[in-house]
Amino acid sequence: MLETSARLLELLSLLQLKPDWTSAELSARLGVSTRTVRADVVRLRSLGYPVDARPGVAGGYRLAAGTAMPPLLLGDDEAVAVAVALGVAATRRTGVEETSLTALAKLEQVLPARLRRRVQAVREATSAVPGLEPSLDLSVLGAVAAAVRGHERLRFGYTKKRGGEGSRHVEPQRLVSWGPLWYLLAWDLDRDDWRVFRVDRMAPHAPTGARFPPRAISEDDAVELVVGRVSTASxxxxxxxxxxxxxxxxxxxxxxxxxxxxxxxxxxxxxxxxxxxxxxxxxxxxxxxxxxxxxxxxxxxxxxxxxxxxxxxxxxxxxx
Structure with missing residues (x-):
């Protein structure tokens, strides 16, 4: 018999697998009594999961839509599929690039190593017809997004506009999507000023682990600063x-x-x-x-x- 916490996760996974379950079905799958199933449903409700119950002999349970998005449990194949799809969405002009990237950073942070390898294998085995936009390594984009989200200082190699390599040490503030390109707005620690970097020209080094307090700059100001540096200034x-x-x-x-x-x-x-x-x-x-x-x-x-x-x-x- 599963311990209570493990059993709750298994019950939640089952409820997300198909719309309706009878008490007997859940009891058989979990190896517990229907009374225990009822108690576990109450625990899930207390955690914010809206589980509807149907009374009667053929009664059962269904995970309903609530007022807030509860955490989802994904199987291995589902997690890989979601990570790959979010990566594709982050590089397309669909209006959800930044949201997709944020979700991808959260997902990759908790993916087991074996699933990260599967996601990377899919990316390496996938090709696209070349277009005008430069190719973008999603692992680089994901590493930069994780540093922004975690307020972690970032070291990376950078290819300059007219060639030549350099090394930068920055406090990453925000990623900005513009046209087919991603830009990083960061505070350059060596130059003590704001700088804008094209992500496709970046080669992140190993994580530094050094945290920093984010600087006060609004999203609109960040976008305006990127536009000014990238367009008219250049x-x-x-x-x-x-x-x-x-x-x-x-x-x-x-x-x-x-x-x-x-x-x-x-x-x-x-x-x-x-x-x-x-x-x-x-x-x-x-x-x-x-x-x-x-x-x-x-x-x-x-x-x-x-x-x-x-x-x-x-x-x-x-x-x-």
Missing amino acids: WTYRSRVLVHAPAAEVAARIPIPLDIEVVDESTCRLELGADDPDGLALWLAQLDADVEVLDGDELAGAFDRLATRFRRAADGAATG
């Missing part, structure tokens, strides 16, 4: 453009947060930039609206080259 080429489309429509088409100035109901202005003016011109052309360059000779030249290229393509099609 642009090589800057330009101001007038877009002949309503500001709301332009904002909906732009995948990154930018300040858009409303001119009137059908036009707006925005300042933006990039390392490659030709790529920026091509990107602006996809807004499906007329664009005027107000400031930025490099962007104007890029539009001129793009127009020439498009004209050659159109002339070639007409000739054919």
Whole structure:
């Protein structure tokens, strides 16, 4: 016969396995009397699990939906499936990236070593069709998320934007998802200032185990700081453009947060930039609206080259 605590966990697992159980079924599975089953149901209710009872000869029990989410018991296969699915969700543009990552960090913290190896094996055996976004090692993302959640100092190798390797020692504050990329906002202990790091360029070292009190910064301020450091502060080429489309429509088409100035109901202005003016011109052309360059000779030249290229393509099609 199982001890009381172990029996409660087994009973909870059974109730989560299928919707309805009779008292006799639970009694047989647990190897106890129906009276003990009734007592264990009362204990589960006292712990916050909403267990409904049906009276009568064919009566039984069902785990119902309550006002709060109770802890779930997962089997080995279920835990691996959930971990893999959360990892996929954390790297997709579905609106639940950060929530998925938080849940994944909590789950991986309690996974037994044998299940961690199975999750890692699934990730290593899975491939995706390459896209424009860089590949992301979920084990790195998970390690960084765990350090953020546990307020633990982090040491890692970092590949700089223009090549070269460096080592960093930081207090990780928050992970921010932007487009296909994840960024870490952290307090750099060597530079005594905020720094932003791309997670796909990080190579975490062994956990330091050193805790730190988190710094006071709101979620909105963290996002604004990341956007400022990653976008406008790092642009090589800057330009101001007038877009002949309503500001709301332009904002909906732009995948990154930018300040858009409303001119009137059908036009707006925005300042933006990039390392490659030709790529920026091509990107602006996809807004499906007329664009005027107000400031930025490099962007104007890029539009001129793009127009020439498009004209050659159109002339070639007409000739054919």
